[in-house]
Amino acid sequence: MSIVVTGATGFLGELVIKHLLKKVPANEIIASVRNVEKASKLAELGVEVRQGDYLDLESMKSSFAEASKVLFISSPDTDNTLRIRQHATVVQAARDAGVQHIAYTGYAFAEESIIPLAHVHLATEYAIRTTGIPYTFLRNALYTEVFVNPELKGSVERGAIVTNTGNGKINSLTRRDLALAAATVLTEEGHENKTYNLVNPQAWSYDELAEIVSEVSGKKVVHQSVSFDEMKSILTNVGLPEPVAELFAGIYHSISEGETSKTSDDLQTLIGAATPLKDMVREALQ
Ligand SMILES: NC(=O)c1ccc[n+]([C@@H]2O[C@H](COP(=O)([O-])OP(=O)(O)OC[C@H]3O[C@@H](n4cnc5c(N)ncnc54)[C@H](OP(=O)(O)O)[C@@H]3O)[C@@H](O)[C@H]2O)c1
Incomplete structure (x- = not known):
């Protein structure tokens, strides 16, 4: 089994990898990063580092090669249409690479949101659904931080x-709680085709x-x-x-x-x- 975490140089991605390291051997974890030079700390933890840019299909496909599971961490870009293009590229790469399970960090109760970026997350969830890849939608709360x-x-x-x-x-959660929930979903059975609203x-x-x-x-x-x-x-x-x-x-x-x-009990049930x-x-x- 190998698990790829995208956006692994970010706050959330690093925390997920730290939680994963407590659950599976380091050689089963792959960090997909835009900038390999920023990932030296991850490499020191024994995790394989692969280069992948959300707008570059081939690099994302290489990131996902031979991976059974992917945690796709949403892009931080503030341009929503650009984000949708980035996300569609990542989803296409996961499909073409034959990924068997994709977990995606979306936004809690997105359908009811009045924030425009919620549509980015919904669009991404629908893109993932088109692939037929078993998914877990980790609809994250706003970060307490x-x-x-x-x-x-x-x-x-x-x-x-x-x-x-x-x-x-405000039903916020800390990144470390959300990261633990993601690591739990990636290392346990039974979370396929589930949507979790991870809120406090x-x-x-x-x-x-x-x-x-x-x-x-x-x-x-x-x-x-x-x-x-x-x-x-x-x-x-x-x-x-x-x-x-x-x-x-x-x-x-x-x-x-x-x-x-x-509110929801989904987070509590997981962690x-x-x-x-x-x-x-x-x-x-x-
Ligand atoms: N729930 C909330 O309150 C909240 C708040 C802010 C953001 N978010 C969302 O949650 C995500 C994770 O949060 P975070 O705190 O970990 O954010 P973060 O620290 O900004 O991390 C974002 C990660 O995405 C990577 N990235 C950016 N553009 C990329 C590209 N074109 N290709 C590949 N990777 C790219 C960054 O790489 P570099 O290190 O190279 O920049 C970084 O690793 C954010 O990206 C955003 O979508 C949620």
């Missing part, structure tokens, strides 16, 4: 976390996060909710490029509309309890 990271230290100093999420709930069974709001941050930091921090336009200009004023500011304010807006309030939010806050404020 997107919201809970060392930038919270600045919020502690200011005494406020500013968002346009209103009272919306306990969604949280920014008001609740502010309380946890206050408790952990020992300083009163409140959540201040602003409008979409105010949020966008706050983000551009701190130096974010406009499309990125718009994406963030858009994600916050979708949260305020309840997009990330829906057990999710990492508590308070642990992530402690890590972020260290």
